[in-house]
Amino acid sequence: MSHKPDNLTRHKAQVIIVGAGLTGLTLAYYLRKSGLKVLVFEKQERAGGVIRTLRENGFVYETGPNTGILGNPQVIQLFSDLWPDCTLEIADEKAKKRLIWKDGRWHCLPSGLLEAVRTPLFTFGDKFRILGEPLRRKGQDPMESLSGLVKRRMGKSFLEYAVDPFISGIYAGDPDRLITRFALPKLYKLEQTYGSFIGGALKKKILEKEQTPAREVFSVAGGLENLVLALEKSIGQEHIICGATQTSVETLGREGYRIYATVNGSDHMAEAPVLISTIGSYALPDLFPSIPREEFNAIASLEYARVVQVVLGFRHWTGANIKAFGGLVPSREQRHILGVLFPSSFLSDRAPEGGALLNVFLGGMRHPEYYDLGDDQILEMVKVEVMDMMRMPDYDPELEKVFRYRHAIPQYMADSESRIKAIGRLQENYPGLILAGNIHEGIGMADRVAQAVRIAEAVVDSQ
Numbered sequence: 313m314s315h316k317p318d319n320l321t322r323h324k325a326q327v328i329i330v331g332a333g334l335t336g337l338t339l340a341y342y343l344r345k346s347g348l349k350v351l352v353f354e355k356q357e358r359a360g361g362v363i364r365t366l367r368e369n370g371f372v373y374e375t376g377p378n379t380g381i382l383g384n385p386q387v388i389q390l391f392s393d394l395w396p397d398c399t400l401e402i403a404d405e406k407a408k409k410r411l412i413w414k415d416g417r418w419h420c421l422p423s424g425l426l427e428a429v430r431t432p433l434f435t436f437g438d439k440f441r442i443l444g445e446p447l448r449r450k451g452q453d454p455m456e457s458l459s460g461l462v463k464r465r466m467g468k469s470f471l472e473y474a475v476d477p478f479i480s481g482i483y484a485g486d487p488d489r490l491i492t493r494f495a496l497p498k499l500y501k502l503e504q505t506y507g508s509f510i511g512g513a514l515k516k517k518i519l520e521k522e523q524t525p526a527r528e529v530f531s532v533a534g535g536l537e538n539l540v541l542a543l544e545k546s547i548g549q550e551h552i553i554c555g556a557t558q559t560s561v562e563t564l565g566r567e568g569y570r571i572y573a574t575v576n577g578s579d580h581m582a583e584a585p586v587l588i589s590t591i592g593s594y595a596l597p598d599l600f601p602s603i604p605r606e607e608f609n610a611i612a613s614l615e616y617a618r619v620v621q622v623v624l625g626f627r628h629w630t631g632a633n634i635k636a637f638g639g640l641v642p643s644r645e646q647r648h649i650l651g652v653l654f655p656s657s658f659l660s661d662r663a664p665e666g667g668a669l670l671n672v673f674l675g676g677m678r679h680p681e682y683y684d685l686g687d688d689q690i691l692e693m694v695k696v697e698v699m700d701m702m703r704m705p706d707y708d709p710e711l712e713k714v715f716r717y718r719h720a721i722p723q724y725m726a727d728s729e730s731r732i733k734a735i736g737r738l739q740e741n742y743p744g745l746i747l748a749g750n751i752h753e754g755i756g757m758a759d760r761v762a763q764a765v766r767i768a769e770a771v772v773d774s775q
């Protein structure tokens with residue numbers, strides 16, 4: 313692409329960020345807070361990336377993520393820093409049950425050892441196996457799949473009726489293909505450090521009682537979009553350029569980086585010694601035309617789960633009791649949905665009084681073809697499943713919305729090690745270039761915040 317010098321708006325910054333999703337915005341927020349001049353380029357007309365809250369006829373619903381886990385101090389700190397512009401909402405304790413579908417009905421996922429022993433979800437043999445878990449030898453294979461690890465320590469039924477649905481809920485993924493060390497590093501470390509999940513979790517709880525934040529489920533009062541708006545407000549609109557198309561980055565050697573973009577028909581150019589990308593792996597080679605494409609091969613090959621999300625709003629709920637967080641469906645049960653969340657049960661003001669808001673997920677790594685189905689087919693499939701699974705006598709949703717994500721969740725599979733090495737090599741070969749985002753270091757919102765804080769601190773220290 314060519315940019316005529318007379319039609320070019322020039323910007324200078326200390327740090328350029330590409331992508332204004334949660335990673336990019338959190339980075340910009342902390343870098344600005346440290347006094348650095350930051351400029352964010354975002355392709356879409358709005359900031360927030362996959363986070364978006366919509367409002368219609370008394371329903372407040374999320375497209376993309378619904379909730380996160382307050383699992384690290386950085387995310388707690390972010391909310392504290394943004395208060396009162398954005399208020400953390402913790403999911404209602406009274407609706408924290410997770411349901412698992414088995415043999416034609418929902419069962420509560422056990423939350424303790426005693427419940428695990430009583431539940432019909434696991435076989436008699438595996439319950440004994442679970443009791444013996446602390447005594448089992450620790451694994452030796454750092455590339456062991458999640459299903460391999462779970463079968464070895466807990467048994468097949470635990471894999472099928474606890475881990476498989478849990479992985480559908482987080483990764484929309486397949487535990488046979490995810491590598492524990494990369495996909496669930498905390499679980500991997502638990503076994504490697506303590507030799508056992510159960511024993512390790514107990515010891516960790518005792519040892520870290522004071523330091524570890526409670527792993528509560530969070531959203532934001534009024535919707536997750538309010539987190540985006542609070543970040544935007546603090547960063548300053550003038551530091552975020554939305555609607556930036558045809559972005560391309562040129563490497564300038566010691567001088568850093570130059571980015572070109574077209575915004576509303578006019579050309580923009582910015583230079584900075586540091587450039588941070590937060591975009592998906594598949595889009596990286598085109599963003600950096602001056603870097604040989606082969607250098608991105610091991611990164612761009614990252615696979616993503618395709619997810620279809622259906623939001624349903626019922627003015628009068630007539631189905632089964634949904635005072636729970638949601639329900640997950642094991643792949644073995646061969647239903648058409650991965651799971652369903654009940655946001656109006658655990659968050660306030662998401663549906664009119666007496667009504668209900670449901671967020672249904674389909675597709676994922678096991679059914680990528682659902683992504684290509686028409687809305688009518690998707691909605692019919694969801695209707696059949698929801699009526700049956702929620703025991704609904706009649707079905708009259710006032711709100712029916714379909715959202716598709718081609719690159720919803722990256723899958724940390726066997727190629728993760730080579731991808732992480734390639735990211736390291738690129739960052740070493742091109743000083744000042746940082747590859748952030750969910751291509752590494754976690755897929756959840758809390759992971760995104762933790763990574764952004766880590767990088768912002770490193771950038772500030774290097775100034």
Ligand SMILES: Cc1cc2nc3c(=O)[nH]c(=O)nc-3n(C[C@H](O)[C@H](O)[C@H](O)COP(=O)(O)OP(=O)(O)OC[C@H]3O[C@@H](n4cnc5c(N)ncnc54)[C@H](O)[C@@H]3O)c2cc1C
Nearest residue numbers: 331333334335354355361362376377379591720755756757
């Ligand atoms: C359907 C769905 C459900 C989810 N559910 C949960 C959940 O329940 N809990 C949880 O913790 N997490 C969940 N996640 C994951 C979580 O939402 C993401 O990890 C997080 O929001 C990603 O933030 P990000 O900034 O890294 O990426 P993104 O939000 O993808 O932001 C990247 C930004 O880069 C922009 N961009 C791309 N290319 C360019 C370019 N060339 N130039 C300029 N800009 C560009 C994009 O437009 C986008 O705005 C879910 C994700 C999806 C899709």
